[in-house]
Amino acid sequence: MWGRIMFNLFKNDKENKIENITCKKCGAETPSDALRENLMICPECGAYMRMGAKDRLNMVIDKGSFKELDKNIKSVDPLSFPGYAEKLDAAKKNSGLIEGVVCGEAKIDGIKCAVFAMDSGFMMGSMGSAVGEKITRLFESATKSKLPVIGFITSGGARMQEGIYSLMQMAKVSGAVRRHADAGNLYTAVLTDPTTGGITASFAMQGDIIIAEPNALIGFAGARVIEQTTGEKLPEGFQRAEFLLEHGFIDLIEDRRRLKYTLSNILKLHTKGW
Amino acid sequence: MNTKSEGAYQKVVTARGGHRPMGGYYINRMIDNFIEFHGDRRFGDDAAIIGGIGFLRNKPVTVIGMERGDTMEERMRRNFGCPTPEGYRKALRLMKEAEKFKRPIICFIGSSGAYCGIDAEKRGQGEAIAENLYEMMGLKTPIISVIVGEGGSGGALALGVCDTAVMLENSVYSVISPEGCASILWKDSSKAPEAAEALHLTAQDLYRFKVIDKIIEEGSKSNEEICSDLKSFIIEEIENKSKLPTDDLLKLRYKKFRKIGVCG
Numbered sequence: 245m246w247g248r249i250m251f252n253l254f255k256n257d258k259e260n261k262i263e264n265i266t267c268k269k270c271g272a273e274t275p276s277d278a279l280r281e282n283l284m285i286c287p288e289c290g291a292y293m294r295m296g297a298k299d300r301l302n303m304v305i306d307k308g309s310f311k312e313l314d315k316n317i318k319s320v321d322p323l324s325f326p327g328y329a330e331k332l333d334a335a336k337k338n339s340g341l342i343e344g345v346v347c348g349e350a351k352i353d354g355i356k357c358a359v360f361a362m363d364s365g366f367m368m369g370s371m372g373s374a375v376g377e378k379i380t381r382l383f384e385s386a387t388k389s390k391l392p393v394i395g396f397i398t399s400g401g402a403r404m405q406e407g408i409y410s411l412m413q414m415a416k417v418s419g420a421v422r423r424h425a426d427a428g429n430l431y432t433a434v435l436t437d438p439t440t441g442g443i444t445a446s447f448a449m450q451g452d453i454i455i456a457e458p459n460a461l462i463g464f465a466g467a468r469v470i471e472q473t474t475g476e477k478l479p480e481g482f483q484r485a486e487f488l489l490e491h492g493f494i495d496l497i498e499d500r501r502r503l504k505y506t507l508s509n510i511l512k513l514h515t516k517g518w
Numbered sequence: 519m520n521t522k523s524e525g526a527y528q529k530v531v532t533a534r535g536g537h538r539p540m541g542g543y544y545i546n547r548m549i550d551n552f553i554e555f556h557g558d559r560r561f562g563d564d565a566a567i568i569g570g571i572g573f574l575r576n577k578p579v580t581v582i583g584m585e586r587g588d589t590m591e592e593r594m595r596r597n598f599g600c601p602t603p604e605g606y607r608k609a610l611r612l613m614k615e616a617e618k619f620k621r622p623i624i625c626f627i628g629s630s631g632a633y634c635g636i637d638a639e640k641r642g643q644g645e646a647i648a649e650n651l652y653e654m655m656g657l658k659t660p661i662i663s664v665i666v667g668e669g670g671s672g673g674a675l676a677l678g679v680c681d682t683a684v685m686l687e688n689s690v691y692s693v694i695s696p697e698g699c700a701s702i703l704w705k706d707s708s709k710a711p712e713a714a715e716a717l718h719l720t721a722q723d724l725y726r727f728k729v730i731d732k733i734i735e736e737g738s739k740s741n742e743e744i745c746s747d748l749k750s751f752i753i754e755e756i757e758n759k760s761k762l763p764t765d766d767l768l769k770l771r772y773k774k775f776r777k778i779g780v781c782g
Contacts, residue, residue, distance in 0.1 A: 373779030444644030
């Protein structure tokens with residue numbers, strides 16, 4: 245249906261160096277370029293590995309169509325929180341990004357949309373002021389230009405190193421999602437592994453359409469915390485995408501290889517009315 | 519004088535205090551002719567959240583308050599004040615009713631957080647909170663939220679999207695509990711006092727950060743006196759907010775949260 249994926253939109257990035265990546269599920273080692281070409285799905289066992297924000301965008305958007313927005317908004321350390329400045333530096337090196345979310349405008353099969361992709365390589369995609377601000381701005385600009393929003397979500401939750409500021413980003417982004425929705429625009433959330441805490445309790449669950457990747461961990465409270473607090477044994481598949489589908493909290497689970505097709509289809513279904 | 523870290527953690531201890539009044543106290547004392555309404559009309563009724571209608575001075579309001587109870591038996595029944603998804607959905611149902619009948623809404627917040635358990639996850643704890651944030655941003659009636667005890671993360675924020683945010687002097691409001699923070703940071707929950715300090719979770723911090731609009735002094739005042747001061751402030755705020763055209767009210771609510779955050 246759609247051709248070979250192009251990974252050359254973002255040049256000279258750390259991820260373009262070839263190294264072997266080990267599958268956490270089966271232990272198979274695959275060269276990173278081959279793995280990337282296989283959409284970070286282990287060729288041996290089919291396990292989904294986490295994708296960086298830029299790989300994610302490359303996977304679904306039309307080549308050359310991406311226009312990044314608010315690229316330079318970055319975190320500061322408003323509370324002088326112990327170890328935060330060092331963690332930010334390490335996260336930048338680790339992910340090759342300035343912040344844990346990449347935002348912009350792009351086309352998917354020729355249809356214009358606003359997109360954001362979070363990156364679990366940047367402090368587990370946690371949301372502090374900068375991530376909240378970038379996503380809020382994206383919804384605001386999409387509202388102004390009447391664009392649908394597609395969000396690729398992965399996050400451990402609100403970033404504790406920014407204290408109350410992080411918690412309040414949940415309300416701030418929710419307000420922007422609401423305004424975008426009130427203006428009649430479409431928001432599709434794609435939940436990927438992991439989506440937890442304050443992100444699940446805000447914009448991850450506010451999509452008109454909520455798609456999840458197979459086996460993605462999606463929940464509010466941490467599984468270990470639940471086990472420790474309640475002493476209950478967690479059922480098999482707890483907080484996985486399939487569990488949420490069964491309990492009625494997501495619209496569908498989509499294969500990564502079909503994601504572009506499905507997103508493009510959804511966009512098309514929202515472009516023409518009777 | 520206390521060291522700084524004792525200061526922040528002392529507030530946490532006070533905010534959680536065994537006999538500190540929670541939502542139920544303020545509702546009973548502040549609201550006349552209160553009628554409690556139960557249930558989310560979806561699944562169940564959550565005793566950790568009390569909701570209903572009554573008169574504030576002589577005008578109708580919808581009130582919602584987190585309550586953990588006094589006796590052990592009551593605390594078990596109320597899940598120690600940790601709301602389940604049904605609690606948040608009940609709150610939202612009552613808030614929508616308030617919007618329909620143009621009643622202002624008062625929320626009292628005091629809970630260590632949203633209930634953490636298998637059933638709560640099954641029934642969409644995250645979705646329930648997300649829905650409240652989304653809906654409260656657009657509710658066409660004034661909302662006043664008061665942190666009376668511990669404002670525990672997303673579970674507190676689910677009643678905290680508002681036009682006026684108030685904290686009692688010895689209440690706290692945080693993205694994560696100091697114990698949770700300490701065990702992540704230092705793998706040692708006994709370092710909670712240091713974490714409390716690092717998190718900047720006191721009412722005074724939040725006022726300085728412009729996250730809240732007002733601190734109600736507690737000092738050596740009795741609970742009755744605190745409640746009376748709070749009541750006067752709430753009445754004043756509702757009167758102010760009720761004068762605003764709905765569009766302005768919603769714009770200001772959006773801006774209130776829109777401006778929070780510090781980045782480079």
